[in-house]
Amino acid sequence: MSTVEFPSTEVELSTTVRSIDRLDRERLRGRLARMSWYTRICASWVVLIIAAAIFADFIPGLPDPNYQGFLWGNDKILEPPSRDHWLGTDGISRDNLARVIYGARVSLIFAASAVASGLLFGGVIGSVAGFMRGKVDGAIGFGIDVMLAMPGLVIYIFFITMIGKFGLVWMCLVVSALVIAPYARVARANALAISNREFVTAARSIGTNKARILFREVIPNVYPTLFAYALVSMGVLIILESTLSFLGIGMPIPTSSWGNMIAESRRDLAINPWPLVWPALTLILTVYSINVVADWIRKDMAARTSALS
Amino acid sequence: MARLITARLVRLVAVLLAVSFLTFMMANLLPGDPIDALIPIELQEDQEFVAELREEWGLNDPLLVRYGRWLGNAVQGDLGRSYITGRPIMDEIAPRLPITGQLMVVSIGLALLVAVPLGVLSAYREGSRTDQSVTGGALLGISTPNFLLGIFLIYFLAVKLQWFPAVGWVRISDSFTGNLKSMALPVVSLAVAEAAVFTRLVRSDMIATLQENYILSARAKGLRDRFILFRHGLRPSSLTLITVVGLNMASLIGGTVVLERLFAIPGLGWRFFGAFFQRDYMMIQGITMLIAAFYVIINAVVDFIYLAIDPRIRRRA
Numbered sequence: 342m343s344t345v346e347f348p349s350t351e352v353e354l355s356t357t358v359r360s361i362d363r364l365d366r367e368r369l370r371g372r373l374a375r376m377s378w379y380t381r382i383c384a385s386w387v388v389l390i391i392a393a394a395i396f397a398d399f400i401p402g403l404p405d406p407n408y409q410g411f412l413w414g415n416d417k418i419l420e421p422p423s424r425d426h427w428l429g430t431d432g433i434s435r436d437n438l439a440r441v442i443y444g445a446r447v448s449l450i451f452a453a454s455a456v457a458s459g460l461l462f463g464g465v466i467g468s469v470a471g472f473m474r475g476k477v478d479g480a481i482g483f484g485i486d487v488m489l490a491m492p493g494l495v496i497y498i499f500f501i502t503m504i505g506k507f508g509l510v511w512m513c514l515v516v517s518a519l520v521i522a523p524y525a526r527v528a529r530a531n532a533l534a535i536s537n538r539e540f541v542t543a544a545r546s547i548g549t550n551k552a553r554i555l556f557r558e559v560i561p562n563v564y565p566t567l568f569a570y571a572l573v574s575m576g577v578l579i580i581l582e583s584t585l586s587f588l589g590i591g592m593p594i595p596t597s598s599w600g601n602m603i604a605e606s607r608r609d610l611a612i613n614p615w616p617l618v619w620p621a622l623t624l625i626l627t628v629y630s631i632n633v634v635a636d637w638i639r640k641d642m643a644a645r646t647s648a649l650s
Numbered sequence: 651m652a653r654l655i656t657a658r659l660v661r662l663v664a665v666l667l668a669v670s671f672l673t674f675m676m677a678n679l680l681p682g683d684p685i686d687a688l689i690p691i692e693l694q695e696d697q698e699f700v701a702e703l704r705e706e707w708g709l710n711d712p713l714l715v716r717y718g719r720w721l722g723n724a725v726q727g728d729l730g731r732s733y734i735t736g737r738p739i740m741d742e743i744a745p746r747l748p749i750t751g752q753l754m755v756v757s758i759g760l761a762l763l764v765a766v767p768l769g770v771l772s773a774y775r776e777g778s779r780t781d782q783s784v785t786g787g788a789l790l791g792i793s794t795p796n797f798l799l800g801i802f803l804i805y806f807l808a809v810k811l812q813w814f815p816a817v818g819w820v821r822i823s824d825s826f827t828g829n830l831k832s833m834a835l836p837v838v839s840l841a842v843a844e845a846a847v848f849t850r851l852v853r854s855d856m857i858a859t860l861q862e863n864y865i866l867s868a869r870a871k872g873l874r875d876r877f878i879l880f881r882h883g884l885r886p887s888s889l890t891l892i893t894v895v896g897l898n899m900a901s902l903i904g905g906t907v908v909l910e911r912l913f914a915i916p917g918l919g920w921r922f923f924g925a926f927f928q929r930d931y932m933m934i935q936g937i938t939m940l941i942a943a944f945y946v947i948i949n950a951v952v953d954f955i956y957l958a959i960d961p962r963i964r965r966r967a
Contacts, residue, residue: 483661483668486661487665487668487669490946491669491673491941491945492899492903492942493900494904495907495941495942496938498907498922498926498934499673499676499938500676501926502925502926502929502931503676503677503931503934505929576792576793583798584796584797588908588923590926603798603801610801611805617801621798624798625793628793629790632792636789
């Protein structure tokens with residue numbers, strides 16, 4: 342460091358940041374190694390469900406989720422688990438395993454699109470509000486308040502009634518719009534705290550422009566906490582999808598989704614509970630596993646932030 | 651203090667105005683003519699009749715005028731008339747409010763009654779087997795959708811054991827025990843997830859509180875553990891809880907909509923669904939507005955309770 346010019350200081354700063362990044366990555370490897378066996382099982386389950394949902398079309402021997410074998414005399418209705426149908430068949434002889442796997446696809450697409458929209462739009466809008474303060478924050482904060490004033494399910498039904506269209510695309514669109522406000526609220530609170538930290542003050546003092554501080558200093562630090570929130574909201578969204586489909590205001594009926602499966606096999610509950618138990622069990626296990634992983638990440642992050650301050 | 655309260659109230663009114671404007675505009679700007687909801691297609695060929703109806707329902711006025719009129723009436727407790735039944739919306743909703751209200755109040759009460767002792771116990775014995783089973787159970791409670799819990803309860807307790815009715819609602823004025831029985835299953839289905847959330851909150855806040863110095867000094871004075879936990883520890887640990895109880899009203903309202911549907915309870919949620927399937931825009935708009943108002947007011951009340959409980963915030967204000 343000879344003649345101190347602002348740009349070069351900035352380079353110094355960013356190299357430090359990069360070396361901290363490397364350190365972080367090594368720590369992450371250590372943290373993953375210390376993951377408890379219980380959390381590992383839950384994480385593996387989530388990975389398995391995601392993989393099954395993505396590669397459902399390529400699983401060998403998996404029947405079409407809408408194929409009704411009994412119409413051609415191939416299969417019976419409400420069969421118990423067997424070699425041909427590992428989880429048995431439902432009330433109109435469709436394969437339960439195939440329906441659970443294709444149902445996972447619907448749940449995950451729904452949850453993932455909403456989470457992506459929340460992270461992208463909510464995250465940036467909230468960060469801008471928390472960082473800029475003043476009038477911008479006031480306006481955004483008011484918008485968030487208005488959006489959050491209407492309970493999720495109620496406002497979902499309101500929008501779907503007014504649009505008058507069903508199906509995965511419309512569900513995803515409506516929910517993607519609705520999740521922006523809660524994400525923005527979380528991001529805003531984080532950005533407010535981060536904007537007071539010493540490294541933001543440092544960046545300000547060397548005259549970095551605002552947009553650069555926002556995108557290089559504030560937003561990268563808002564997102565880790567937001568990811569933990571995203572994981573928790575993923576669980577909530579999967580439950581929401583099944584609830585909507587169960588009520589008949591989500592996925593239209595022949596499409597296999599966990600909520601639809603539960604709704605359709607309710608009347609057969611007394612004869613053969615399996616067609617209802619499988620989607621119910623998968624749903625609970627998946628959301629539970631996601632929550633366990635989210636808890637682990639949160640605990641981990643709490644340890645990290647306390648070590649810093 | 652007074653300035654803080656006025657600021658909150660002004661914001662509350664502003665939020666409600668914005669919500670009402672949004673719901674009204676959404677309901678009216680999107681494609682679809684209220685005439686379609688009012689009369690069948692065949693009758694719409696009679697132009698004179700349609701014009702007459704438009705005049706009667708005030709559909710010819712500019713949108714802003716209609717919004718102003720709707721808002722003016724809404725403030726006086728008149729949410730307009732249903733496009734399907736033609737009856738005032740308030741008349742249809744009013745007898746249903748106590749049912750939904752009862753479901754919500756009892757669920758929240760039950761959830762708190764279970765969650766506070768469990769959370770305190772769990773924090774007191776942090777890391778023990780009791781703590782592990784409480785936190786594990788809470789996580790499972792959060793992960794179970796309320797309608798699924800409702801289905802299981804109906805199947806085992808109503809169909810198999812026949813302890814409770816599977817569906818329907820008995821008004822408290824008709825029979826007290828009947829009311830309790832018809833309320834039991836939906837209330838439990840609603841309360842489990844709420845209790846799970848509350849338990850986790852009380853536990854983590856209590857663990858933080860128990861590390862404070864004044865707890866140590868209370869212990870040094872020789873006070874009993876139970877006294878310390880509930881007298882010294884609970885109050886500062888319940889701040890987040892109170893906020894979340896208010897915020898969770900949203901999920902609770904959603905939950906009652908779902909469970910009223912599942913248990914065929916003639917509450918607000920049931921009517922809301924009916925309006926949804928009949929495309930009764932006026933009704934949807936009215937109920938949405940009512941629920942939003944309720945939710946915003948509850949959360950403002952929660953903020954004021956917060957002020958009353960936490961002397962630090964009061965002093966700063």
